[in-house]
Amino acid sequence: MLFVSLNQVVVAAFLTWLGWFIPGEARIYPRIWIPKAMDAFEFALQFGISVLVVACPCALGLATPTAVMVATGKGASQGVLIKGGNALEKAHKVKTVVFDKTGTLTVGKPSVVSSVLFSKFSMEDFCEMTIAAEANSEHPIARAVVEHAKRLCQKYGSQNEHFTDIKDFEVHPGAGVSGKVGDRTILVGNKRLMRLFDVPLGHEVDDYVTENEQLARTCVLVSIDGKPAGAFAVTDPVKPEAARVISFLHSMSISSVMVTGDNWATATAIAGEVGIQKVFAETDPLGKADKIKELQLNGGSVAMVGDGINDSPALVAADVGIAIGAGTDVAIEAADVVLIKSSLEDVITAIDLSRKTMRRIRINYVWALGYNVLGMPIAAGILYPFTGIRLPPWLAGACMAASSISVVCSSLLLQSYKKPLHVSSP
Known part of the structure; x- marks a missing residue:
């Protein structure tokens, strides 16, 4: 994408040069427009160079990686370890969160x-x-x-x-x-x-x-x-924040499901206590993965939250695998996101941070594209015939740098991210 944009910029710069050079040689526009000590070739060349410099797609190239870098760092400081941009991107699409029971919805100290x-x-x-x-x-x-x-x-x-x-x-x-x-x-x-x-x-x-x-x-x-x-x-007592997290997920239009190897009666009782309506019980590890695939076929991205070896196949099968930090090494290795503090509230943080990051990336792209859309015509000299204003190459370089800096600064705004107030512990 970046390569294609660069080619387009070069073509635009060349056409700008031709657009000023040919009319200048043909004396279509007044000779007085050309500054002293310049000829038509140099005059046109400066417009072409200004377009080439100001339209450099550096800001477009920085829009995503800077936001991802800031978001993953911020997530880690909030107790959410996100393993790369791919996991961060998938998390914002999650429509269903599947929870294991023992050690995930419950304290894990039976x-x-x-x-x-x-x-x-x-x-x-x-x-x-x-x-x-x-x-x-x-x-x-x-x-x-x-x-x-x-x-x-x-x-x-x-x-x-x-x-x-x-x-x-x-x-x-x-x-x-x-x-x-x-x-x-x-x-x-x-x-x-x-x-x-x-x-x-x-x-x-x-x-x-x-x-x-x-x-x-x-x-x-x-x-x-x-x-x-x-x-x-x-x-095994239920985690005190479990019901609150399930309720908040519902407010985010995200459905919750429990899948466990435990018996139906116990699973149903725990699910009723935390507010989960859909339950799959007496399920073996491979069966958990199959349930994830069934939910994916029904539409929407699925996240799996687990902590044990038995949850590893489901964590891999899910679009986003979320492991409890106090869980087994196998589960942590298989997951895309690790909740370092082992708090279910950080499931909300991971999804919410992903949504905020994707929104920031879109803003970065709109800004970078809008900056170029406005800057290129000015650099090409569209205002010069009417106002005498033109963009010299050195000033175009400063504008190009400002574009990149503005995108980086926009991404850095993610440093001010805070957990949703209704989920944060008092």
């Missing part, structure tokens, strides 16, 4: 509020086997279960010296983990994992799960040798 046995296993053996399986998992809920099980072991006098090694350990994304502790097969996860291994769940288990899911709790079931052994009820 805790066990109750535990129960469904078998004749002792609490010590049950907890020790659970610790052996869950200690290898990186999921926040798994860590909460391990911590709670260790406290139970200490309560019942166990030092957790048995069943510390697990064999054939396997992670089932969005479901749980499995393996062998000693000669026993253990499963730790949700109901989907139990169905996957054909573990029968009786009324006692179903009642416990239903009761806790209605309270927006996640139930972690434990199966030993194909039979339900016990369960843990885990709660």
Whole structure:
């Protein structure tokens, strides 16, 4: 684009020179118009040079990169790390924001509020086997279960010296983990994992799960040798700013969606608490990416906000992937935008800053083009026959520099950007 504009400027300058040189040689305009010590060739050449200098497309070339540079720097100072101009450009088109649940809409520090046995296993053996399986998992809920099980072991006098090694350990994304502790097969996860291994769940288990899911709790079931052994009820409080952010997104004409691997009852309860109406639950990592693609097919740009390894495929599939700063390294690497402070309010900041930046880029282009549209005719001498005013090459150079400086100064106005007042914490 810049190359094409430069060619057009050269052509315009050449035509300006011809437009003054030929009439001057043919004495079409009065000889008195030509300053002393100049001939028609030099007189025409100065007009051509002035057009060439004043119309230099430097300002057009600076319009976008200067704004992007200032915006990314300002975003970083506000706690939003934007990885380049492409992410900044896409963010202003976002019409749907998809949120993960655990660690994104919730605090990400789950805790066990109750535990129960469904078998004749002792609490010590049950907890020790659970610790052996869950200690290898990186999921926040798994860590909460391990911590709670260790406290139970200490309560019942166990030092957790048995069943510390697990064999054939396997992670089932969005479901749980499995393996062998000693000669026993253990499963730790949700109901989907139990169905996957054909573990029968009786009324006692179903009642416990239903009761806790209605309270927006996640139930972690434990199966030993194909039979339900016990369960843990885990709660993870919603971030205090979540509802406010969802409401503000709605005011920006942006819809919100939740996608999670958790059960439907818990997901629906959390979504209702924060104001999200559309929910996709019991979804594995690849399923999350598929949901993103479905939303994209329905029209509009989609942003995904997540924090875990399970969110990485969805972060890549989204038009704009937004990672929570406290999340995993894999999620941060896959994302286009990183919320350094791990605050959901910065989702608003990222989108709003992108919109302000694109508006500033458009202003830069309008100014640069308008400057050239007005400056080129004056440099070409359109006012000279009527007022005697012309633009010497040195003055045209100063005007060209002023054009570039004005665009840079316009971009620097983004330094005054402030977060939306209704989102900023009091």
